[in-house]
Amino acid sequence: MNIIWARTVALACLLGAVAAALGWLFGSKIGFAFAIAALLLQVFFNTFHAQRLWRLLDAPVYGEVPSAIGMWGEIYYRLYRLAKRWHNQVRQVEQQHNRFIQAIQASPNGVVMLDEHNQIEWCNAISERHFGLNARRDVRQQITHLLRQPEFVHYLAMHRYDEALSMHHMGEQHNNVLSVQVFPYGDNRKLILSHDITQLERTETMRRDFVANVSHELKTPLTVLSGFLETMKELPLNEEEKERYLDIMQRQAERMKNIVDDLLTLAKLEGNTLPPVDQRLDMKRIVKQLGIDAAGLSNQTHDISVDCESGLAVLGSETELQSAFSNLVSNAVRYTPAKGRIKIDWRGTEDGGAIFSVTDSGLGIPAQHIPRLTERFYRIDRSRSRDTGGTGLGLAIVKHVLTRHQAHLDIKSQEGRGSTFSIVFPASRIARDQVQGDAATASSASRD
Numbered sequence: 001m002n003i004i005w006a007r008t009v010a011l012a013c014l015l016g017a018v019a020a021a022l023g024w025l026f027g028s029k030i031g032f033a034f035a036i037a038a039l040l041l042q043v044f045f046n047t048f049h050a051q052r053l054w055r056l057l058d059a060p061v062y063g064e065v066p067s068a069i070g071m072w073g074e075i076y077y078r079l080y081r082l083a084k085r086w087h088n089q090v091r092q093v094e095q096q097h098n099r100f101i102q103a104i105q106a107s108p109n110g111v112v113m114l115d116e117h118n119q120i121e122w123c124n125a126i127s128e129r130h131f132g133l134n135a136r137r138d139v140r141q142q143i144t145h146l147l148r149q150p151e152f153v154h155y156l157a158m159h160r161y162d163e164a165l166s167m168h169h170m171g172e173q174h175n176n177v178l179s180v181q182v183f184p185y186g187d188n189r190k191l192i193l194s195h196d197i198t199q200l201e202r203t204e205t206m207r208r209d210f211v212a213n214v215s216h217e218l219k220t221p222l223t224v225l226s227g228f229l230e231t232m233k234e235l236p237l238n239e240e241e242k243e244r245y246l247d248i249m250q251r252q253a254e255r256m257k258n259i260v261d262d263l264l265t266l267a268k269l270e271g272n273t274l275p276p277v278d279q280r281l282d283m284k285r286i287v288k289q290l291g292i293d294a295a296g297l298s299n300q301t302h303d304i305s306v307d308c309e310s311g312l313a314v315l316g317s318e319t320e321l322q323s324a325f326s327n328l329v330s331n332a333v334r335y336t337p338a339k340g341r342i343k344i345d346w347r348g349t350e351d352g353g354a355i356f357s358v359t360d361s362g363l364g365i366p367a368q369h370i371p372r373l374t375e376r377f378y379r380i381d382r383s384r385s386r387d388t389g390g391t392g393l394g395l396a397i398v399k400h401v402l403t404r405h406q407a408h409l410d411i412k413s414q415e416g417r418g419s420t421f422s423i424v425f426p427a428s429r430i431a432r433d434q435v436q437g438d439a440a441t442a443s444s445a446s447r448d
């Protein structure tokens with residue numbers, strides 16, 4: 001039997017027995033009056049607690065349990081236990097919900113949740129940045145009232161969401177590209193995921209331009225080569241003509257080889273591990289050799305001088321830096337007319353770094369070209385670059401090498417008066433001898 005029934009029957013039996021005993025001792029009226037009074041008390045007690053329970057259920061206060069004797073005490077206690085269990089469950093769900101929101105907020109993607117009428121239900125911080133939304137202000141707003149781009153409105157209306165949509169001119173600066181995709185879920189609801197692909201697009205454009213440039217650069221000498229081959233095959237040529245044609249063909253073949261070599265150098269630089277920081281380069285020897293090489297390249301037609309501070313070494317990869325230095329020196333020779341001056345200089349700076357610079361009195365560079373010189377295949381005068389064996393990749397290689405050594409290229413130039421290309425090394429890449437040597441000036445390699 002249920003415990004409440006058992007208690008009620010036991011209490012009724014007890015009160016009945018007491019009423020019978022009182023009736024037997026003091027007469028039936030007294031016994032009857034006691035029974036009525038006990039019954040009324042019981043009714044009053046039950047009504048009082050029923051009303052208390054009613055009020056409690058109407059406006060529950062968590063943690064407050066009324067106390068009572070008997071079965072009402074049991075009822076209140078069980079109610080309290082139930083409320084506690086529910087409260088714990090609600091807290092767990094709340095914690096899960098918060099963790100879920102935090103995870104979506106931490107995602108690098110923008111997330112917007114739409115209801116069945118395409119109204120915003122919720123959006124994360126990244127989507128606010130991507131679409132210029134405001135999570136509080138824009139809740140319950142139609143998404144198409146806020147994202148009015150026709151391509152997006154059309155995409156949303158078409159209900160074909162297999163492919164993502166690329167949206168341009170997005171973000172706070174209006175210069176980002178977003179990949180946006182809709183994922184339907186639940187009862188006609190939608191999830192919009194956005195992903196910033198600006199960098200990816202830029203890389204893709206660069207890759208396309210690069211492939212087009214390489215093809216173009218290789219196509220020109222190839223066309224010349226095949227043209228001459230055909231001429232040689234079809235026309236009877238005398239020895240002198242043959243010699244001249246073979247000469248031209250050899251130059252074109254060399255040009256292609258130079259381009260391929262430079263491309264391989266760039267590829268190698270991109271794939272290589274970072275240059276060492278404990279390899280000291282003997283700059284005195286390197287600078288002296290650069291002077292000798294410049295004199296050889298110039299065929300003694302330039303006035304070449306070399307200045308080198310002693311006791312100052314670079315820490316890094318000798319092959320890479322040697323190629324960067326040589327590129328600047330060979331450019332100076334190639335873009336300086338005969339009788340011009342070229343100076344190679346190596347010296348320390350006040351902040352503990354050092355500068356390698358090559359100054360020439362050559363053609364100079366118009367200011368608008370300077371920021372673009374390190375782009376691959378960028379040339380001011382194509383034919384001059386080509387005629388002197390240039391590939392248009394030299395300064396791109398230099399920039400790459402310098403970035404890997406935390407150094408940078410500084411270009412100062414005046415059109416018609418000459419240029420100075422300086423490689424600026426930070427203190428972290430320079431090692432100084434304990435006893436600083438005097439700034440020794442090596443004599444000009446060309447005059448040596």
Ligand code: ADP
Nearest residue numbers: 331332335379380381385390391392393394395
């Ligand atoms: P290139 O193989 O054509 O020389 P670079 O990348 O070395 O390619 O140089 C890019 C362009 O920068 C050159 O085509 C040239 O127009 C310009 N340039 C580089 N160095 C000098 C310089 N010392 N004086 C004038 N122009 C220069």
